[in-house]
Amino acid sequence: MAKTSILDKEAQHFGGMAADWWDPNGKSAMLHKLNPVRLAYVRDMIDQHWQCDECGFKPLEGKSALDVGCGAGLLAEPLARLGARVTAVDAAPELIAVARDHAIGQGLQIDYRATGVEDIDGRFDLVTAMEVVEHVADPQDFIDALSARLAPGGLMILSTPNKTGWSKLLTITLAEGFGQIPKGTHDYEKFIDPDMMRGLLAHAGLECIDFEGIAMSPTRGLHLSEDLRLNYLVAAKWA
Structure with missing residues (x-):
């Protein structure tokens, strides 16, 4: 059997959230609040990496994601709107079913697959x-x-909680404790700090070109x- 990054309990946890995934309330x-922030970063990195016109509507035209x-x-969906030919995978079939229906409703063509990255050619x-590496079997x-799936000259972008007391307090103690994130979503022992992330990427033959924090403030x-x-x-x- 081929090695897989999927943990069944993680897939089941997130699959149980499928019904209202697109409900911002x-x-x-929390993902709906986080998504515009990380999308702004993705767009900035795309523009820098491929020297795109930052005012252009489709900087990923002719590219695959x-x-x-x-x-x-x-x-x-935003990646598709930016012009990319998008393949998107998730371990939870329930989420993929919702994703396909939503994309059709938006008039978007996205190749959704209920599988792990290891099965993608x-x-x-x-x-x-985004927010995935802390949920896998082996980072x-x-x-x-x-x-192995990044093309020569390509760009990889990840996001994850840092392994700090501040992250544990806000993400698990407060956000999960007060129901802003479903309980059991995170395991602090699986959080990855930037130094460890740099090492993981270097082992895979990749060079970190940028780190950017996602912070929270009342204002x-x-x-x-x-x-x-x-x-x-x-x-x-x-x-």
Whole structure:
């Protein structure tokens, strides 16, 4: 049997959230707040990496994108609107079913598959995995599988909680404790700090080209920041 990054209990947990995934006030409300922040970062990295016109509507025209751990398509749909040929995978069949229906309703063509990244053939110009690496069986195997699907000259973008007391307080104690995120979503022991992330990517032959924090404040909510303590995004390319 081929090695897989999927943990059944994680797939079941997120699959149970499928019914209201697109409800900005439902169980995935925090993802709806997080998505514009990470999408702004993705767009900025795309423009820098391929020297695109930052005012252009379709900077990914003619390029392929693979979104791993796509959920019901919160990031995959914007990538398609940016012009990419998008393949999106998730371990939870319930989420893929919702994603397909929603994309059809939006008039978008996205190749959704209920599988792990290890079962995907080919290479892609852009590879994304948002809030996924902390939920897999083995982070190094997962990063290796992502890199194996990154085309020469391509760009990879990941996001994940940092392994800090601040992240544990806000993400688990408060957000899960007060029902903003479903309980059991996170395991602090599986959080990854930036130094470890850099090592995982280097082992896979990739070079980190940027780190950006996602911070929370009472006045600005979730926003991009130099403060990496809560959550961060990382962009990488072939070394």
